[in-house]
Amino acid sequence: MSTESVESVQTINSSIQEHDNVLLVACFGTKTEDLLIDFETLAQPEVVTRILHNGLTLPDYKKLSEREIWAWSLAKRLKYLVDIVQESLCSSLQFTHHCCAEECAEQLEFDLPLNEFSHLVVKEIITLNIEGQELQLRLPTGQDQQLWLRCPKLPVTELIQSLVLSVDKKRPEQNWELPESWVTEISAALEITDPLMTLSLDLLCPICAFNNKVDLDLETQLVERLKLAQKTLLLDIHTIASAYHWSEEQIVTLSPQRRQFYMKQIRAELHEGAVI
Numbered sequence: 001m002s003t004e005s006v007e008s009v010q011t012i013n014s015s016i017q018e019h020d021n022v023l024l025v026a027c028f029g030t031k032t033e034d035l036l037i038d039f040e041t042l043a044q045p046e047v048v049t050r051i052l053h054n055g056l057t058l059p060d061y062k063k064l065s066e067r068e069i070w071a072w073s074l075a076k077r078l079k080y081l082v083d084i085v086q087e088s089l090c091s092s093l094q095f096t097h098h099c100c101a102e103e104c105a106e107q108l109e110f111d112l113p114l115n116e117f118s119h120l121v122v123k124e125i126i127t128l129n130i131e132g133q134e135l136q137l138r139l140p141t142g143q144d145q146q147l148w149l150r151c152p153k154l155p156v157t158e159l160i161q162s163l164v165l166s167v168d169k170k171r172p173e174q175n176w177e178l179p180e181s182w183v184t185e186i187s188a189a190l191e192i193t194d195p196l197m198t199l200s201l202d203l204l205c206p207i208c209a210f211n212n213k214v215d216l217d218l219e220t221q222l223v224e225r226l227k228l229a230q231k232t233l234l235l236d237i238h239t240i241a242s243a244y245h246w247s248e249e250q251i252v253t254l255s256p257q258r259r260q261f262y263m264k265q266i267r268a269e270l271h272e273g274a275v276i
């Protein structure tokens with residue numbers, strides 16, 4: 001078994017440079033609203049919106065509206081999801097991957113440090129020159145993601161056309177159609193500008209030296225971590241409520257340190273066979 005740390009995420013693009021430092025990030029699992037997120041049945045974009053809505057506030061502690069969060073680019077939504085996981089759970093994500101080289105299959109373990117993303121700000125508009133025309137595009141948003149999920153057969157050209165803000169500094173006419181020949185170039189530019197959505201890592205196997213290409217869906221990985229945290233929290237609430245008869249709200253609003261203290265006490269007393 002081998003352990004590797006991914007020191008830098010090479011795919012981060014210069015379009016994401018520094019944290020805008022405007023929103024406050026709360027710890028997931030310290031509010032009853034966090035227990036209400038239905039990870040099992042809601043679609044992932046819906047789950048992400050709920051997590052961001054519960055976990056972020058303006059400097060005056062006012063909440064953002066869900067509508068505003070839906071209108072954020074996918075990159076911005078992901079960046080704040082990273083911030084919430086970092087604040088609540090861990091500073092890096094651990095993964096395992098079996099080496100893809102023939103007759104090797106060594107289990108590689110690697111860490112993805114989340115602080116790579118915590119000082120970043122997303123550039124929401126990109127400019128491209130295609131076939132002598134200057135094109136301005138916005139990044140896809142949570143609303144776009146919702147639309148794609150509802151209409152999976154929507155043609156890619158139509159999806160991309162909806163992102164075009166201007167052509168040669170003019171807003172496209174209503175009957176304007178995006179040339180098919182532009183789609184590949186625009187898709188590539190969006191992928192480069194929005195690198196966190198398709199995180200590609202190179203993992204060198206220390207046994208056979210094979211370079212493993214690993215694609216990570218960072219958003220899904222982060223949501224999975226929070227889903228597990230919610231499950232652990234519910235089990236802790238059950239244990240503490242059974243022992244102390246406190247309400248769900250009283251237990252969930254305990255700081256994680258105090259909650260862990262009570263859990264440790266309960267486990268210790270159970271281990272000793274004492275009745276609580």
Ligand SMILES: [Zn+2]
Nearest residue numbers: 099104205208
């Ligand atoms: Zn190998």
